[in-house]
Amino acid sequence: MDEMDGSLTLDRAAPATIVAEPSARRRIEQYFLAVNNAFPSVHEVATIVITHMLPDRPFFLDAVARGNDLISILPKPKSCDPTTRAAISGRYHCDDLDRDRFTHPAKVLAYIEERAAGRDLVLLDIGGYFAPALTSLCRQFSGRIVGVVEDTENGYRKYLSCGKPPCPVFSVARSPLKQPEDYLVGQSIVFSTESLLREHGNILHGRETCVIGYGKIGRSVANTLRAKSVRTTVYETDPVRAVEAMSHGFAVKWSKSEALGRADVIVCATGNRALEGEDFTYLRPGSYVASVTSSDDELNLASLRGTYRVDRLGPHLSRMTSWNHHFYLLNDGNAVNFVHGAAVGPFIFLVQGEILAALALLSSGQTMEPGLHEVGNREREIIARSWLRCFNEE
Known part of the structure; x- marks a missing residue:
């Protein structure tokens, strides 16, 4: 990681x-x-x-x-x-x-x-x-x-x-x-996320997903998930993008804790520390976290040191465990599509x-x-x- x-x-x-x-x-x-x-x-x-x-x-x-x-x-x-x-x-x-x-x-x-x-x-x-x-x-x-x-x-x-x-x-x-690259990157993110879930015996269908960030790639991720009939919620702090997500038919949550607490799979697509500090405690126990870019930019994993234990379950899957909480991290918090060559x-x-x-x-x-x-x-x-x-x- x-x-x-x-x-x-x-x-x-x-x-x-x-x-x-x-x-x-x-x-x-x-x-x-x-x-x-x-x-x-x-x-x-x-x-x-x-x-x-x-x-x-x-x-x-x-x-x-x-x-x-x-x-x-x-x-x-x-x-x-x-x-x-x-x-x-x-x-x-x-x-x-x-x-x-x-x-x-x-x-x-x-x-x-x-x-x-x-x-x-x-x-x-x-x-x-x-x-x-x-x-x-x-x-x-x-x-x-x-x-x-x-x-x-x-x-x-x-x-x-x-x-x-x-x-x-x-x-x-x-x-x-x-724009064509951004659109296809979103599709590759969903493909790789589901592939890694399948390696753990799970699939996307029947699960709640949350996309954090409705920029160019986040928009593509959300629409690809919906095309696969996966229930998808968007969390977006920019009111203009939030309105856009709503106009595209997505449920938009204003509370990060609520958005994270109900999602089984979270895709972080902000490039600007989507999750840090107490955000990780909001994650639904047993949920999966995927990123569209480097962990340095998307996740503050350093804030978990001394609180969460890291157990490697496979080459691209880790279980993060504290005394009363756990979640799964895909590809060490780095862009999941790089697992399959992006x-x-x-x-x-x-x-x-x-x-x-x-x-x-x-x-x-x-x-x-x-x-x-x-x-x-x-x-x-x-x-x-x-x-x-x-x-x-x-």
């Missing part, structure tokens, strides 16, 4: 590559080549990439390296397929991603000085790792931080919370091209295409104002058209 006994990796039986068929591989390679050609890097920059090391990632990393100097890859430890990492390490330099190091600006500065001293550098981020140190990096780095590209909503919020960025920060988190098919390449477009804009040599930026609709249309040509052939 991340907060209690170290990091977690994917199931070591995960496939080493996303596809085996040469024709499918050619489609992916043709797509990324088309995106690279549409958005060429005019001036080569050094890049450091934080990424999920999943079986689809080598295609994207090769595209990043085409025209730029990919000097280091930092795989996220909770979504790192060891076979994929071993293959990538033979072609690119990989470092271990240490969350503690990234909470100390001086340590982050020392790291990028070691890897990219004096260089023009673009940081590709997933989860806002560079956000706390970005101002110090822009002021003190011996080279130049050209900009950052952030993938996730949670990371986007972290950059927002630090005030106006000192350099251009592109976010793809709210792009229309990410596959969303070729739709993941849409977002990766937009990241490449943002990288090209940053390396264009044009002066860009510090602050938050998005890729334009024209670029998104080019990416979508390239994707359709490669993956929707008649």
Whole structure:
């Protein structure tokens, strides 16, 4: 468990590559080549990439390296397929991603000085790792931080919370091209949750579920559960999203204790500490807790130390027991869909295409104002058209 006994990796039986068929591989390679050609890097920059090391990632990393100097890859430890990492390490330099190091600006500065001293550098981020140190990096780095590209909503919020960025920060988190991924991630969360329940001799049907958070992924989770005829309640603190959930036909609870106390399965989808402290005591005894993202962001498991005993019942299931209460934690509180590779098919390449477009804009040599930026609709249309040509052939 991340907060209690170290990091977690994917199931070591995960496939080493996303596809085996040469024709499918050619489609992916043709797509990324088309995106690279549409958005060429005019001036080569050094890049450091934080990424999920999943079986689809080598295609994207090769595209990043085409025209730029990919000097280091930092795989996220909770979504790192060891076979994929071993293959990538033979072609690119990989470092271990240490969350503690990234909470100390001086340590982050020392790291990028070691890897990219004096260089023009673009940081590709997933989860806002560079956000706390970005101002110090822009002021003190011996080279130049050209900009950052952030993938996730949670990371986007972290950059927002630090005030106006000192350099251009592109976010793809709210792009229309990410909507297909978010929708399919919600479905994969439900699939993996039920798969892990089945390993414990249970199923979703006949149980009460509660989705905490009705954002993009939470909405998809709730609707997927309903499509499977599973009774679903939403707990949402944002009144606008709560109204939206009600308009979609979901029961919305205003009391967290009531929502948790009646649910057999809880899916946490906020990215912002859905459960912490006394929240865990509200859980219905014997209920299951699943998360859509890292336990660091979704659950304050550190608050359970000294109160709950952890019993490992299987590779992805733990029983949390106090003197008068117990519940089950799926995948150590990390994103449950990573157990099954977090596959969303070729739709993941849409977002990766937009990241490449943002990288090209940053390396264009044009002066860009510090602050938050998005890729334009024209670029998104080019990416979508390239994707359709490669993956929707008649």
